[in-house]
Amino acid sequence: MTKTNSPNPDSLLKLQDMTRSYPGLLANDQVNLTLNKGEIHALLGENGAGKSTLVKMIYGVLKPDSGQIFWQGKRIAINSPAAARELGIAMVFQHFSLFDSLTVLENIVLGLEAHEAGNNLEERIIEISEKYGLPLEPSRLVYSLSVGERQRIEIIRCLLQNPGLLIMDEPTSVLTPQEVETLFETLRRLCDEGMSILYISHKLDEIKALCRQATILRHGRVVASVRVQDETTNSLAAKMIGEDLGTVKMTSAHPPGELRFVVNKLDYPATDQLSVSLRQVSLEVRGGEILGIAGVAGNGQDELLGVLNGEVQTRPSSAIRIDNKDCAHQGPDQRRNLGLASIPSERLGHGAVPGLTLNENTLLTAHERMGLVRMGLIDFQKSEEFGCKIIRDFDVRCHGVEAEAGSLSGGNLQKFIVGREINQKPSVLVVSQPTWGVDAGAAQAIRVALRELADSGTAIVVISQDLDELIEISDRLAAICSGVLSRALPTAEVTLEQIGLMMSGVETLDNEASE
Amino acid sequence: MIPYLEKRAEHSRTMVYISPFIALALTLLGGIMLFSLLGKSPAQAMYAFFVAPLTSLYGWAELGVKASPLVLIGVALSIGFRAGVWNIGAEGQLTLGAICGSCVALWLYQVDSVFVLPLMMVGGVLGGMFWASIPAFLKTRFNANEILTSLMLTYVALLLLSLLVHGPLRDPDGFNFPESRIFHDAASLPIMVNGTRLHLGAVFALIAVGGIWLLLSKSLIGFQIKVIGQAPAAGRHAGFSVNRTIWFTLLLGGGMAGLAGMFEVSGPIGQLLPIISPGYGFTAIIVAFVGRLHPVGSLFAGLLIALSYLGGENAQITLNLPIAVTGVFQGMLLFFLLACDVLIRYRIRFKPVSRFRHG
The missing domain is CATH 3.40.50.300 (P-loop containing nucleotide triphosphate hydrolases)
Known part of the structure; x- marks a missing residue:
């Protein structure tokens, strides 16, 4: 010894x-x-x-x-x-x-x-x-x-x-x-x-x-x-x-674009004891803008993502509009055709199927927008080209498109999923926890990519628990607490204390009272 | 040294293919022990079981006769199992297909036309689909477990068959035996090889293998089925409908089982009897799993299981073994296969016995 x-x-x-x-x-x-x-x-x-x-x-x-x-x-x-x-x-x-x-x-x-x-x-x-x-x-x-x-x-x-x-x-x-x-x-x-x-x-x-x-x-x-x-x-x-990361370049004061994504007083009742009811959720996002939604885990983030991307349909009264087209009654595939892409927080089993290859995983969300299916049959050559492009563009480290999604590290798989959505050039993107459990290098690459996508005119909603991240990339910030979304404030003007109050629901009450 | 299981970093592709063979070897080993305990010579029993049935052309043709319904149903069930839809009631769907096909045959008893057989096939398919649509409806509407509903409906179907052959469908000239009329030539399946019972159903089984392979590996529907089976949430996110998949897989399985049932009554049997299947619908579940839920795998698995039926019959005749031996063999095969599948995700390691126990 x-x-x-x-x-x-x-x-x-x-x-x-x-x-x-x-x-x-x-x-x-x-x-x-x-x-x-x-x-x-x-x-x-x-x-x-x-x-x-x-x-x-x-x-x-x-x-x-x-x-x-x-x-x-x-x-x-x-x-x-x-x-x-x-x-x-x-x-x-x-x-x-x-x-x-x-x-x-x-x-x-x-x-x-x-x-x-x-x-x-x-x-x-x-x-x-x-x-x-x-x-x-x-x-x-x-x-x-x-x-x-x-x-x-x-x-x-x-x-x-x-x-x-x-x-x-x-x-x-x-x-x-x-x-x-x-x-x-x-x-x-x-x-x-x-x-x-x-x-x-x-x-x-x-x-x-x-x-x-x-x-x-x-x-x-x-x-x-x-x-x-x-x-x-x-x-x-x-x-x-172990390396210098660089920061996200905020293009200062880019002109606000068209109103691309509007949610108006949307209600979604909880389906079981463990889920959260969404109450009167309203938000507006313009092209070129990132709206950050902060909040402590379990306050309705998962439900919000599902309602926005169409995985669950809401009560008829609510209205969700993508580029001025009503889509509240449409499922995820129909909303995707209108230009809405989404990235769920859970990579394995929600954003991607771990047991399928990357090539097959491209089909999940891109089969229609990228024309990867002809007469009901899959064009595997085309999907492979699309997959290879994602791997190149987003520096996904893997054995190639035939690697099983489950064999990639969290960061690389997340880069692949983010790349799959961004390369489809969506007009609206809803992202939940874009860098959760991802190594710092990949996280930064993802944030930069999101910012660039916004700068090209896409309206983006980022739901995240990582406040630093939201402050870094978003133009406006809101918070969700117990299924109620606060009003959004410009990130540059908001203080950490204010965000904290918004996250604990205090700010929301003021907001409701003032309306 | 004590053996223990260690999780593999990723699952072994070789084991996917090797595991059925290990299972087969273990089944044979189990068979040898079984025969020894029964006081029969294992060598003789194995010969009677696995070799003797294949020593003649007739034997090979019989293999095709038994394998046809197994493969037809097995490939269809494997689609459902891939989607996580557990249709256990193929036997009932087969029975309904046989009943509906027979009804067409008996209804057109006076007609001699080439359209009788296709109409019977349509009847068989629709009958099986109808029976499978009940669990599909209960599952999508009330979230009722399809394992239970499809299984219970099997017994309803068997009783319905019994009712019909004892009553309305009984042969009026049949001295009150519970049998239907014997089908006319127009309602009987053409024989593929003269002097044997190998019928058109075998061709359909091969077509089914090819068709389902195409569906699974190349089509968007097949892809959706795989996704929903492996990761339902990812399927929902992609916009694939779980309910549509439940309907599709159950109707496909039911339709193919119904077709297989119609082939049985119109081919080897030639009339409707109170018992028309030695449990093909249940055995097809084993076929699907031994075949790794893959169409080509199911083809080979179907042939293997068909051989066990033939061997069982042969062993009854030559060695006075009970018919239950067939079931025991099939059961052992599935049992060992499921056990060997652990090796796909785990490997066996040995460690020295340690004095400390860890809590």
Whole structure:
């Protein structure tokens, strides 16, 4: 055993040469990390850099192929999440595992071992929630809670175990700016009491605001381990991405084009308990313009996309007009013929069929607009040409058009899907989460492509949870909350605080009152 | 060393083709064990089962007779299965096709014309389609599970057949036997090879293989079926109609099953009987899966399963084995195939026994 680094007395967790591979992928390659007591330590990296693999090994979900874990200076093996909890490691996952139809208390009990729960659990929950500023009512049913409140359940569940180390996996991806601030206060307070926090994120501002140390991963390797205060967000980004990205060129003050896409007081009732009703949604987009729609996940974004692209048809009273033609009663293929293209947030199984080749996937949305079908028979030569053009134009890295869509990385498949729609030169484009789970290089390429499409005269609606992205590319910004769309404000004039209020539905009420 | 399954990075294309053969080998192995337990010589039994039926021209022709309905229904069902429409009731649709075809034949009993046979075929197809349209309607209108409805309708169809041959369609000169009149020549399928029972249906089965192959690999409808089967949401996004696909696949399967039923009564049987099929409609499900839901695969699978029918009959005669052996063989084949299909997505690895158990 090597002892090159003299053991730091404050070190709580030390990882040495952690390596883990999946079939065809080296997810972690000799990763080292040292985490001190009472420290908020950032684990920074793009999607697919290996952050999740690393923390899963710490939490005992995955077994490392090789490498050593030291906990308070002692070498240990963590064979299961139960063993990790035994040591005092707790984790808040990105995706919550909560039962909607049970109460807060019941959900917490379910996540605990019998001896951890104890008798006075309810009192302890209230005590912790007051102490750390995590207001929560134990008797509330989970389905009635906001995402931020649901996250509090997960955090309290962890704190009940008195952990020495709390791991948080991208905790802010589902929160409004205000909720993020509350969460940060809680985390700082925990840190002051001596708890260590491993904070996983790719959002640089947050890391600047919260963390002391940062370990940066790229392609499964540690590229740097830095003191955050010595770095700027730009230098962190450069280390994380490894290349200079450039920014989207906003063509300043391009003349507003024709009104191309109009939605007027559209209602869509929820179809089941888990979906959201859309109420009186109205929007207008001109050619050459990008309308950004912000919002916390689960506030009606999926329903909005479906209603706009025709996957679900709305009540007869509502009106959707594409280039002044009414299309509220038309299905996706008919709307496509009118010039409306759409890109759903889910790539696999919605935007593309993973088991089919890229060539076949071009047919999904382009078969009619690009004339790829003649007399009911598919012209595979033509679809191949179209597919090859997308691959060339959008720099899709793959084995060629005969590669299965499912074999591409998220970023490349997304570039392919975006390219498929853009190359059809739509007059209106509705996009949901264009860069979700996509590496930074591809994300930037997609944003640039969207901006260029708008500049060529297309009206674009971008629904996204990534505020930075929306601010970067859109001309006007609106937000959706509980199925109600706020009014749209020019991006250049809107403040972050205003957007936050819009996202939590406050601004909308003002809007309704003033009308 | 303990074996375990490891997920493959992408699924193995070779395994797609090899897995039916592994399954076949395991089935044969299972057969050998079965025959040993029954006290028969495995070598003799295997010979009786798989070789003896093919030692004569008549045997080969019989293979075609049995394979025709299996292939005809199997290729049609595979289209539905690709779309995720689980039509389990082909046996009932076959029965309705046979009934409707027979009704035409008996109605035109006095007529001697070349149009009788085509009319019977139309009747058979429409009968099968009608029976399949009931689950299609229930599925699209009420979201009723087509597995249950199509299966239950099979038993209704069998009882309807029984009712008809015991009543209105009974041969008036038939001494009260539950049989219809024997069809006239104009209502009987032409024989393809003299001295055998190989009938026109075999040609239709081959046409069906070619037609469905074209549909699946080249046409937009076939593409829609694949998309909706693999990723319904992507199909919706593309604007492909799920309901239209349900109707199309059920009507296609029903129509082809009905045609196969009509071929049975008009060809090998020659009249309507209370029992007209040894479960072709059910066995065609095995044909579709052993054939990898591919038309050409279904052709070979149909021939293989047809051989098991012939072998089963032969084994009954020469070795006094029960008829159930045929069913056991077919069941084992499907069972092993589904099990082997795991290898398409996973590979078998071995690891040393570890003292620690992971939770």
